[in-house]
Amino acid sequence: MSQHLNDTICALATPPGVGGLAVIRCAGRLAFELCDRDFNSRVRLADAADHTIHYGWWEHDGVRVDSVTCSVFRAPHSYTGDDVIEIGCHGGPHVTAQIIRSLLDNGARLAEPGEFTKRAFLNRKLDLTQVEAVADLIHAQSRMGAQTAARQLAGGFTRRLAALRQHLLDVCGLLELELDFSEEDVEFVDRTALLAALTDGNAIADQLAASAASAEILRSGFYVAVVGYPNAGKSSLFNALLDRERAIVSDIAGTTRDYLEESIFLEGYTVRLYDTAGLRSSDDTIEMQGVRLTTSLVEQSNLILVVNDASLGKHHSDALVSSLQDIAGTRPIVIVHNKSDLLEDPAAFSEKGSVAVSTIRGTGLESLRQALLEYARSSSEGVSDVLINGRQASILRDVSASCSSARAGILEGRSMDYVAVDVRAAIRYLGDISGETWSPDVLDTIFSRFCIGK
Ligand SMILES: Nc1nc2c(ncn2[C@@H]2O[C@H](COP(=O)(O)OP(=O)(O)O)[C@@H](O)[C@H]2O)c(=O)[nH]1
Ligand SMILES: [Mg+2]
Structure with a gap:
């Protein structure tokens, strides 16, 4: 995807075709300015207060296109995190096409599939699990799937991952404490407690990964x-x-x-x-x-x-x-x-x-x-607040494998720096799930599921 965070982008956010209403989104640095050129109203959007809605006519090149409402979302209090205008117009294909055409004339660019949500991710409005929840919420083929995706969007999975991560960070802290005193040849840290903590991490990751098949249903x-x-x-x-x-x-x-x-x-x-x-x-x-x-x-x-x-x-x-x-x-x-x-x-x-x-x-x-x-x-039992997908399940299995390997290391009496490598790997994998660490091709795969305007 060729994308520039500085561009102002626009797209139809509602399904194409005929409808009572349609919504066109415009997001980016120049969103207010570009819309103001065609929005004929008592209020200038550039001066309007955050989270307000304004009525007026959309007029382009002297032609009245439609009577519309413009909703104002100022950065960072918007879906994408930048300045956003949502234009509510009548849901006719020619109306929406003309408004989009005029935004492009004014200097906006057509958004790519999922680009609004991608910006939300890059601007840290959503983490990757929430981005995936947005796609699941839109496409869910069951009531429970939609409800679960909504909980995930609200941060249910984010919190669970954070708890698991904290759990592993605590283990890491203990290991490092012992490493600091490794000269003195004493065992500070209770091996049983360490093993139990790792077993927990193991079980949580396994249980989440195992719910992927149910989630798919x-x-x-x-x-x-x-x-x-x-x-x-x-x-x-x-x-x-x-x-x-x-x-x-x-x-x-x-x-x-x-x-x-x-x-x-x-x-x-x-x-x-x-x-x-x-x-x-x-x-x-x-x-x-x-x-x-x-x-x-x-x-x-x-x-x-x-x-x-x-x-x-x-x-x-x-x-x-x-x-x-x-x-x-x-x-x-x-x-x-x-x-x-x-x-x-x-x-x-x-x-x-x-x-x-x-x-x-x-x-x-x-x-x-x-x-x-x-x-x-x-x-589809065993799914509560997350819809684990294939990507997440495979990373969770890596988390689990790292925990197992750390446990085995302790049981074999290996040195603590050896064990710590595994625990750190598990923590890093968790970062891949939430998107703390990400690669462009992972993002491309995720956003390929999105439609234009989302
Ligand atoms: N008596 C009776 N005949 C049935 C019933 N269901 C299907 N058939 C007949 O069985 C034949 C094959 O049906 P079809 O649905 O095409 O079978 P298919 O080849 O398995 O798809 C048709 O002549 C149907 O009318 C049933 O419940 N009772
Ligand atoms: Mg047949």
């Missing part, structure tokens, strides 16, 4: 692959859960050749359903590709629904289930006995880990939805 949804033999009723089940005819249902085996993805919302959770090609060995190459796709979908899912044509027997899909178990690993597999309308005794098919349904009659679907919700809930 809250962040992007609970992925469910619908698989089964051809004609079992996968597409019918997919449609029934969606409550609309999305997939083609047919009695010709092999109709669904690639896969379809749609989302349903269950009590604040987004469940992403994948309808897949039937699994069976086939000489038809196109269908074979579908089968390969299905295998990779199964690998990426949080749960697998195996649709069994119950009219062919309770155990008709057993071979498939056992081969799926190899791919699925620890992911739960739920067997859906479909076509229960053709059964004499459907109750015999309902047992733990399976649900009997008839997509034609609509029976059993509510139990299935309930089961999916329960799985989504239990798979």
